[in-house]
Amino acid sequence: MKTLQGLLxxxxxxxxxxxxxxxxxxSVPDLAAALDASxxxxxxxxxxxxxxxxxxxxxxxxxxxxxxxxxxxIPENAVSPSLIDQLLAVFFDHYGxxxxxxTVLYDGVYDALSNWHQQGIRMACVTNKPAxxxxxxxxxxxxxxxxxxxxGGDTLAVRKPDPAPxxxxxxxxGVDVANTVMVGDSVNDVxxxxxxxxxxxxxxxxxxxxxxVADANPDLLVDNFFDLVRS
Numbered sequence: 001m002k003t004l005q006g007l008l009x010x011x012x013x014x015x016x017x018x019x020x021x022x023x024x025x026x027s028v029p030d031l032a033a034a035l036d037a038s039x040x041x042x043x044x045x046x047x048x049x050x051x052x053x054x055x056x057x058x059x060x061x062x063x064x065x066x067x068x069x070x071x072x073x074i075p076e077n078a079v080s081p082s083l084i085d086q087l088l089a090v091f092f093d094h095y096g097x098x099x100x101x102x103t104v105l106y107d108g109v110y111d112a113l114s115n116w117h118q119q120g121i122r123m124a125c126v127t128n129k130p131a132x133x134x135x136x137x138x139x140x141x142x143x144x145x146x147x148x149x150x151x152g153g154d155t156l157a158v159r160k161p162d163p164a165p166x167x168x169x170x171x172x173x174g175v176d177v178a179n180t181v182m183v184g185d186s187v188n189d190v191x192x193x194x195x196x197x198x199x200x201x202x203x204x205x206x207x208x209x210x211x212x213v214a215d216a217n218p219d220l221l222v223d224n225f226f227d228l229v230r231s
Contacts (some may be wrong), residue, residue: 027137035094
């Protein structure tokens with residue numbers, strides 16, 4: 001089995017960049033609760049946990065658009081941008097107040113990050129979730145001690161799959177792209193890493209909007225997060 005170090009063709013592994021939702025944390029329960037509360041506040045039919053889990057992976061705006069399409073029984077592309085804006089604002093209010101109530105770390109995450117930290121490997125979180133939501137979650141789970149750099153979905157004008165957030169993380173960590181590996185759960189992580197010129201490992205259990213992330217052909221695929229250490 002390949003290793004993270006082995007993905008670098010002999011170059012030293014100095015840094016790892018991590019996606020957040022679906023990679024480090026299972027945030028769907030809190031996302032679903034906030035989405036349903038928002039829908040009900042605006043007199044729409046709630047979506048429920050199962051539907052929400054199948055919709056996440058493309059950002060909050062797309063999540064809200066899918067929820068509205070479901071509630072109105074219309075195609076996604078027929079949902080009015082003004083309705084999306086309205087629900088999104090309410091959703092952000094609810095989620096901002098309740099982002100850490102049911103969210104959990106995936107098995108092996110804390111121990112793996114601690115292991116890499118002890119090895120002196122630098123780490124950063126690169127997520128499409130806005131930083132104002134991501135930072136409290138990292139603090140809540142004590143992960144900020146391992147990854148002092150956070151590039152959120154609102155840090156730059158572009159988000160993954162654009163490579164710019166990954167390149168910024170490398171710059172802020174003070175490491176070369178050639179010595180860095182991306183770890184995520186979706187095709188956006190794979191595409192961003194490819195565009196940035198770095199290898200990418202993926203976990204199979206994440207939120208790749210209903211499709212197997214294996215289809216995106218990551219350089220390494222594991223079923224358990226700690227397998228990234230054991231491999």
